[in-house]
Amino acid sequence: MFGYVEWAGEKRVNSISAGEAVICGMRVYRVVIGRENRFWAGRAARAMQRGGIRQAIFPQGFPYPEVFLKRGVRPVDPQPLHRQLAAEAVRCAMVELGLTAGSAVTAVVGDRLSGDLQRAVTELCLRNRYVLLSVPYGAEAMCRGLQREYGVSVLQRPTVEQIERSDILLLFDRREELSLHNRCVLPLYEGGQERWVLGLPEQMKVPSGCEEEQLAAALVQTGILRANQIEVKSLRSNA
Incomplete structure (x- = not known):
């Protein structure tokens, strides 16, 4: 299964949410990051690692890829x-x-x-x-x-x-x-x-x-x- 990372957008919260979802007919492990900073990106990366995800689809221009790489999750x-x-x-x-x-x-x-x-x-x-x-x-x-x-x-x-x-x-x-x-x-x-x-x-x-x-x-x-x-x-x- 692939991971799918997205920002919460206007609904900013001090948390992340993680779980399975369907994107374009494909089952993914989706992580929504509440705030656009390194700390919450790190929490998201840890959630993906725990979910056994090794490759993920990221938002355009994602600024923290190294945080995910440290957890063994790389971009597709x-x-x-x-x-x-x-x-x-x-x-x-x-x-x-x-x-x-x-x-x-x-x-x-x-x-x-x-x-x-x-x-x-x-x-x-x-x-x-x-x-x-x-x-x-x-x-x-x-x-x-x-x-x-x-x-x-x-x-x-x-x-x-x-x-x-x-x-x-x-x-x-x-x-x-x-x-x-x-x-x-x-x-x-x-x-x-x-x-x-x-x-x-x-x-x-x-x-x-x-x-x-x-x-x-x-x-x-x-x-x-x-x-x-x-x-x-x-x-x-x-x-």
């Missing part, structure tokens, strides 16, 4: 969801940059041919004309399959110069030799510090004030949502 990591949404993020980047499917060049870079990377390359090839793929090994069979089944081609093992010239760089792993001066860089590895604005289905009653990326990641992990039901509405790259 959106990075696995970002990897599943890689092709959708490229679509969003193309819109923001004014690029078309027939002109944009996207480079996909990784250390191995993971399932998320394969899915991203497949979706990109079906939508876009120019896709570069840089992985050390294992891509040949997949690329032959794409050519045979869909009639699309992928430029394999591009040079560093070709990757540098691409409009959009999709990084599943770090590459120290790259300057990252592309028009859009999307780091999808741990520590990439990528922040996206996501759109959830309209029927989901998303609470105001929560970190929606964390909420979306939790909903996908629990199977309540599928990644393809989520829209990337805007990119805020910190690469």
Whole structure:
């Protein structure tokens, strides 16, 4: 079960409340903090620890994450969801940059041919004309399959110069030799510090004030949502 942290808002009290609740169809351990200060945040963190919670959804801009980390409660990591949404993020980047499917060049870079990377390359090839793929090994069979089944081609093992010239760089792993001066860089590895604005289905009653990326990641992990039901509405790259 995930935790869910929220402020009491105008109903400020010198206490916290804790217990199970349902958020967007997902059962959570909800803690409401009566006052916005470190002391009551610490009480909330202790309640979550006692409830056996290890990951939680926090309010936007929550100022006391270290208080929860000391109790073994960390924010839900959106990075696995970002990897599943890689092709959708490229679509969003193309819109923001004014690029078309027939002109944009996207480079996909990784250390191995993971399932998320394969899915991203497949979706990109079906939508876009120019896709570069840089992985050390294992891509040949997949690329032959794409050519045979869909009639699309992928430029394999591009040079560093070709990757540098691409409009959009999709990084599943770090590459120290790259300057990252592309028009859009999307780091999808741990520590990439990528922040996206996501759109959830309209029927989901998303609470105001929560970190929606964390909420979306939790909903996908629990199977309540599928990644393809989520829209990337805007990119805020910190690469």
